[in-house]
Amino acid sequence: MSASTASTKPTSTVPFDEALTRYEPVLGLEVHVELGTESKMFCACPTAFGAEPNTQVCPVCLALPGTLPVINSAAVESIIRMGLALNCTIVEWCRMARKNYFYPDMPKNYQISQYDEPICVDGYLDVVVPLPDGEGTTTVRVGIERVHLEEDTGKLTHAGGATGRIHGADYSLVDYNRAGIPLVEIVTKPITDTGALAPAVAKAYVAELRDIMRGLGVSDVKMEEGSLRCDANVSLNRPGDEWGTRTETKNVNSLRSVERAVRSEIERQAGVLDTGGRITQETRHFHEDTGVTTPGRSKEQAEDYRYFPEPDLVPIAPDAAWVEQLRATIPEQPSIRRARLAQDWGIGAFEMESLVNAGVLQLVETSVEEGVEPDAARKWWAGELLRVANERGVEPQDLPVAPGDIKRVEELIAAGTINDKLARSVFDGIISGEGDADAVVAARGLTVVSDDSALLAAIEQALADQPDVAEKIRGGKVAAAGAIVGAVMKATRGQADAGKVRTLLLDHLGVAEA
Amino acid sequence: MPTSPIDADLIRQSATVLAAAIAAGEVSSREVVQAHLDRIGEVDEAVHAFLHVTAHEALETADTVDAKRAAGDPLGPLAGVPLALKDVLAMRGVPTTCGSRILEGWRPPYDATVVERLRDADVVILGKTNMDEFAMGSSTEHSAFGPTRNPWDLDRIPGGSGGGSAAAVAAFEAPLAIGTDTGGSIRQPAAVTGTVGVKPTYGGVSRYGLVALASSLDQAGPCARTVLDAAHLHAVIAGHDPRDSTSIDAAVPDVIAAAQRADVRGMRVGLVRQLDGEGYAPGVRQRFAEAVEILTHLGAEIVEVDCPHFEYALGAYYLILPSEASSNLARFDGMRYGLRSGDGSDASVESVMSATREAGFGAEVKRRIMLGTYALSSGYYDAYYGQAQKVRTLIRRDFDAAFDKADVLISPTAPTTAFRLGEKLDDPLAMYLNDIATIPVNLAGNAAMSLPIGLSPDDGLPVGLQIMAPAMADDRLYLAGAAVEGALYDRWGHLLIEEAPAL
Numbered sequence A: 001m002s003a004s005t006a007s008t009k010p011t012s013t014v015p016f017d018e019a020l021t022r023y024e025p026v027l028g029l030e031v032h033v034e035l036g037t038e039s040k041m042f043c044a045c046p047t048a049f050g051a052e053p054n055t056q057v058c059p060v061c062l063a064l065p066g067t068l069p070v071i072n073s074a075a076v077e078s079i080i081r082m083g084l085a086l087n088c089t090i091v092e093w094c095r096m097a098r099k100n101y102f103y104p105d106m107p108k109n110y111q112i113s114q115y116d117e118p119i120c121v122d123g124y125l126d127v128v129v130p131l132p133d134g135e136g137t138t139t140v141r142v143g144i145e146r147v148h149l150e151e152d153t154g155k156l157t158h159a160g161g162a163t164g165r166i167h168g169a170d171y172s173l174v175d176y177n178r179a180g181i182p183l184v185e186i187v188t189k190p191i192t193d194t195g196a197l198a199p200a201v202a203k204a205y206v207a208e209l210r211d212i213m214r215g216l217g218v219s220d221v222k223m224e225e226g227s228l229r230c231d232a233n234v235s236l237n238r239p240g241d242e243w244g245t246r247t248e249t250k251n252v253n254s255l256r257s258v259e260r261a262v263r264s265e266i267e268r269q270a271g272v273l274d275t276g277g278r279i280t281q282e283t284r285h286f287h288e289d290t291g292v293t294t295p296g297r298s299k300e301q302a303e304d305y306r307y308f309p310e311p312d313l314v315p316i317a318p319d320a321a322w323v324e325q326l327r328a329t330i331p332e333q334p335s336i337r338r339a340r341l342a343q344d345w346g347i348g349a350f351e352m353e354s355l356v357n358a359g360v361l362q363l364v365e366t367s368v369e370e371g372v373e374p375d376a377a378r379k380w381w382a383g384e385l386l387r388v389a390n391e392r393g394v395e396p397q398d399l400p401v402a403p404g405d406i407k408r409v410e411e412l413i414a415a416g417t418i419n420d421k422l423a424r425s426v427f428d429g430i431i432s433g434e435g436d437a438d439a440v441v442a443a444r445g446l447t448v449v450s451d452d453s454a455l456l457a458a459i460e461q462a463l464a465d466q467p468d469v470a471e472k473i474r475g476g477k478v479a480a481a482g483a484i485v486g487a488v489m490k491a492t493r494g495q496a497d498a499g500k501v502r503t504l505l506l507d508h509l510g511v512a513e514a
Numbered sequence B: 001m002p003t004s005p006i007d008a009d010l011i012r013q014s015a016t017v018l019a020a021a022i023a024a025g026e027v028s029s030r031e032v033v034q035a036h037l038d039r040i041g042e043v044d045e046a047v048h049a050f051l052h053v054t055a056h057e058a059l060e061t062a063d064t065v066d067a068k069r070a071a072g073d074p075l076g077p078l079a080g081v082p083l084a085l086k087d088v089l090a091m092r093g094v095p096t097t098c099g100s101r102i103l104e105g106w107r108p109p110y111d112a113t114v115v116e117r118l119r120d121a122d123v124v125i126l127g128k129t130n131m132d133e134f135a136m137g138s139s140t141e142h143s144a145f146g147p148t149r150n151p152w153d154l155d156r157i158p159g160g161s162g163g164g165s166a167a168a169v170a171a172f173e174a175p176l177a178i179g180t181d182t183g184g185s186i187r188q189p190a191a192v193t194g195t196v197g198v199k200p201t202y203g204g205v206s207r208y209g210l211v212a213l214a215s216s217l218d219q220a221g222p223c224a225r226t227v228l229d230a231a232h233l234h235a236v237i238a239g240h241d242p243r244d245s246t247s248i249d250a251a252v253p254d255v256i257a258a259a260q261r262a263d264v265r266g267m268r269v270g271l272v273r274q275l276d277g278e279g280y281a282p283g284v285r286q287r288f289a290e291a292v293e294i295l296t297h298l299g300a301e302i303v304e305v306d307c308p309h310f311e312y313a314l315g316a317y318y319l320i321l322p323s324e325a326s327s328n329l330a331r332f333d334g335m336r337y338g339l340r341s342g343d344g345s346d347a348s349v350e351s352v353m354s355a356t357r358e359a360g361f362g363a364e365v366k367r368r369i370m371l372g373t374y375a376l377s378s379g380y381y382d383a384y385y386g387q388a389q390k391v392r393t394l395i396r397r398d399f400d401a402a403f404d405k406a407d408v409l410i411s412p413t414a415p416t417t418a419f420r421l422g423e424k425l426d427d428p429l430a431m432y433l434n435d436i437a438t439i440p441v442n443l444a445g446n447a448a449m450s451l452p453i454g455l456s457p458d459d460g461l462p463v464g465l466q467i468m469a470p471a472m473a474d475d476r477l478y479l480a481g482a483a484v485e486g487a488l489y490d491r492w493g494h495l496l497i498e499e500a501p502a503l
Helices: A016-022 A073-085 A195-216 A255-274 A320-327 A334-345 A349-358 A361-369 A374-382 A384-392 A403-414 A420-431 A437-444 A452-465 A467-474 A478-491 A498-509 B015-023 B029-047 B055-071 B113-120 B163-170 B187-193 B227-237 B255-261 B282-297 B308-331 B349-360 B363-376 B382-405 B428-433 B439-444 B474-492
Strands: A024-034 A097-100 A110-113 A120-130 A137-151 A155-159 A171-175 A182-188 A228-237 A247-252 A282-286 A293-298 B050-053 B082-086 B124-129 B176-180 B196-199 B220-224 B268-272 B301-305 B408-412 B447-455 B462-469
Touching: A016 A195, A016 A255, A024 A195, A024 A255, A073 A120, A073 A137, A073 A182, A073 A195, A073 A320, A097 B308, A110 A137, A120 A195, A120 A334, A137 A195, A195 A228, A195 A255, A195 A334, A228 A255, A247 A255, A247 A293, A255 A282, A255 A293, A334 A349, A334 A361, A334 A374, A349 A361, A349 A374, A361 A374, A361 A403, A374 A384, A374 A403, A384 A420, A403 A420, A403 A437, A420 A437, A452 A467, A452 A478, A452 A498, A467 A478, A467 A498, A478 A498, B015 B029, B015 B055, B015 B227, B029 B050, B029 B055, B029 B082, B029 B124, B050 B163, B055 B124, B082 B113, B082 B163, B113 B124, B113 B227, B124 B163, B163 B176, B163 B187, B163 B220, B176 B227, B187 B196, B187 B447, B187 B462, B196 B227, B196 B474, B220 B227, B227 B255, B227 B447, B227 B474, B255 B474, B268 B282, B268 B382, B282 B301, B282 B408, B282 B447, B282 B462, B282 B474, B301 B382, B308 B363, B308 B382, B308 B428, B308 B439, B363 B382, B382 B408, B382 B439, B408 B474, B447 B474, B462 B474
Parallel strands: A247 A282, B082 B124, B082 B176, B268 B301, B268 B408
Antiparallel strands: A024 A182, A024 A228, A097 A110, A120 A137, A137 A182, A155 A171, A228 A247, A282 A293, B050 B124, B176 B220, B196 B220, B196 B447, B408 B462, B447 B462
């Protein structure tokens, strides 16, 4: 481990906007995705997160002398699907390689990875990036250099000491549950010409990757649990100059952090360069709390990993027909799908984002496909049904509400049988297992009171109860009508159409609408 | 071939005879195992073939076999026959050291596939045999626990790395043993101890549980005193294993039938020009020439073949092997099992790893780890590891071309007979040259056997004949080997090993 170097001297940073006036950033993003396969990369151990330390291990993933790895074909299938979703070429033949270095979180003291023969190469991903100040969006094509397969390491816990980091620790504990979990590394080509959008591009790229992986069902992509991790390479150069020396920032554990880390590193590097300093090629550590990066190990003393083809495994040669079968399973890219649906439904990016964030996009889409009006589908899923789901602590898709239910409720509203308020009660009945919409309406007696004579009786009663209000209305203060309407609604337990009550009231009193 | 009555000395019987006698109830497995344990007790202090004798477990297993037989339960093919296991194979609960201090105290929690198959065949494992540390050596002198001695002459080496397994068989401590062969570690010990040893086709026997020296070269195989015994053991341990990705998923050639047929009539036998002549001792060449005559007499057709790239085999081998070994041996770091050195409240992980490896590995292991680390280093990879892989391809092509002309190839197994302890210990290159004839087969991944063809007139020590066959044609080794063995038995009236001096 390196001691601190010159570059760790505190240098004043340059405000982001100012930095961009003098420098052009170049980004490179390395994203690790832990695959959600049932078993580990090279043995049958389970992969569940959060188990007691060293309970999901066996002689193979502990690398006991004599044991051998056997590749998990489900992991190969997953990475091929990921490569296809990222528009990559799937190679006809490739090998795993050993990356040799000593570290106690790695039981073999080498990691089985891929080196010069990655399984997926040369792809791209189009990401939609919001422009500053809500000026719409722009689409940026991020080139994908390679997507390769490797195994995760174990996890070290440094005990004693104040920081929880290795320096100053009294002792360290190793948990090998994670050792051997299949990991996919996705490396971008250098991302250039993004200017001030660089941090937003980085965030949008990782978000899009996350959505793709989720859509493929290959990983739970939870940044907070480490099943999706991002390392951000950043360099700055003056316009027209060659690219600068890059740093690699690790410990970027949320989408927001991706953006902040890139931004902070641009501000820091600009500060160093402005004062005539030199950027040290190094690994840096992002701090969630302060939003800045600090140096880790220096890459100038970079280790020689002595890669060579893994002799314990045979080459991977995916059958072309199999690859084509897998290609047919790749869903539409999330951002493209969202743009298409937003246009079909006549909504903007903001509304679309709220549907995505609420986790109801698929539900809305299915409902629309089943004939529900887009506005109605959005209104119910992002509103009442989401509220009920949250209240009950379940995912919206787990509510026993079918698109047909929404369609029927909408028909009942259109026919004036029920109103929106009663519709909520209908859904409550459906979710509580009282039958379909019609059955709930009948059982709960939810029909809107539309018999004029019954409503007039209620209006007369309300006017009699509030003679002063009645006087005001007669005197032309139409705004006072609300009190009477309210009383009628109360008297009919909400089963009246408020608009109709108002019309009847004003007619009854011979007052014109203001 | 011998068909001695079973009342003769049990330890001098072949495994084939013992298995039949146990199955027929003429002798119990306990009697057979006890006889061998007694023999170990008598001679192993001098020979030092064993690092660990599992007497208690062996007798227990023998009793189980005897009980199964008494109950009329089906028995495995070598039921009740004792065997010595090279200490490089993991056996549940039994110390497994690979001849190294660094693994002292480690007891594997699992069985190697080979061990599992031996258990399934009701074979009785007597214990773990000595070897050069991590199978690096040709003399067993590199064992951290002292050398094994050659039963023919206790001042001489029994070969290596599997000297313990070969010596155990040659000293009548076990009729069968398991060896492993990365560059000749089964065949060269067989040659210098007057026994039979086979390196099966790479992928023919599972490597799961075999502590790796060089993953792309290592292969476990049988050691025995007769070709037929070796065939029986070969049949027990071979076959596909899903736990080893490099294991071949195909039927094992019928090696037992081949050993029983023992027929070379019409077989084309290739003499490899590059594996004879300079560097081979006169006595070795003389016995080899006689073996060629025997083959001709038996009806084989002798052809000469050229394998021009064999010249580069040793060089390529000593780049590939150390490269893979440097990585395979990285896991021995004192963190999880075995030796831990230099620990203390102020010690860092790096310092404990260094101190452990410094204290736990012997000089030859360190030499090869350094060679391999260097060969894989960035900037040197292409010149060393990369070139060596190209040589490997050329050697494979040499074999392919040779096997177009010949059904099997032959050569002396080793250039000399057993040398004296200490003779080559300070000269690694001289030691490495011992494997000059055996290494090409490991690089190409095909199969080979060594069997005894007489004593060298130079020093009265055993000479071995190497027979090489194409990959997955292991049966040809047995067909030819058993034929030569039978002809020599007819000539001498006994097996060569019977001429070994009493211990």
